[in-house]
Structure formats: C-alpha cells, structure tokens
Amino acid sequence: GKPLGALTSGSQGPQPVGSLTTHVLNTATGLPAAGLALRLAQLGEPGGQWTELAQRWTDADGRCLPLLPPGQAEAGTYKLRFETAAYWQGLGYTSFYPFVEVVFTITDPAQKLHVPLLISPYSYTTYRGS
Secondary structure: OOOHHHHHHHHHOOOOOOOEEOEEEEOOOOEEOOOOEEEEEEEOOOOOOEEEEEEEEOOOOOEOOOOEOOOOOOOEEEEEEEOHHHHHHHOOOOOOOOOEEEEEEEOOOOOOEEOOEEEEOOEEEEOOEO
16 A cells, blocks of 8 residues: 555645735734634615625734635625734733724736735734735
8 A cells, every 4th residue: 555654744835825815914023913703794785785705713923814715715795803902911011902894895806815914903904925
C-alpha cells in the first residue's frame, strides 16, 4: 500500500478560493484579531429582510474560511457583522462600537471580493481589498 505520508499530504493542499473573504486586524496592537465572531447576511428584494448566510470565527491570523464558497455569490447587497464588543471585552477593553456592520454590493458574482476590517477600541476602517 501507500506510505502514510502520501495519504496525508493531500490535505495540506491550497484552500478553495472563496468569492468573499475578510481579514480583521487589531490596529491597537498591530496583530490579527483572533477569535472574533462575524456573520454574513444578504438583503432580500423586495422588502429588505436580511437572511443570514454564514457564521465564522477569525483564526490566529485574523482570517476565516471563505464566507461564500466559489459559485455561491450572486449580485446583491450583503452585510458583514463583526462582534467587536465581545472581542475587546476578552482583551480587557471597553469598545465604543458594540459591533461593526459593513454593508456592500456585489455587482459581479464571478469576482473575488476581500473586505478587510481594521479595528481599535475607538475606531474602525474597512476597504475593498484584493
């Protein structure tokens, strides 16, 4: 049979390319924000009801698995909600912002989208990344 190493090496391959990713950085420390809960929702038309699509926690690098797997994105309005208060509380800080909601529009579902978030207890910044 195959040696054990040959069986396990396949799992070390590249992660699937997601159509929507994020990265959270703690700008007070300059380090990734690990263990931060976030959720993705899509705005329904008509009526404007939000439908939750995914829940994630950031890893040690401030990243998580793609929020939309390849081929699952569709044109529309989406919202990333980051639970910043619980994150800062865990570090012993009070946050001015209890959570951060980033609302954005996907016009081309085939494009890779990266929506990073930079946070400190008294500010946040987001931008369209690549």
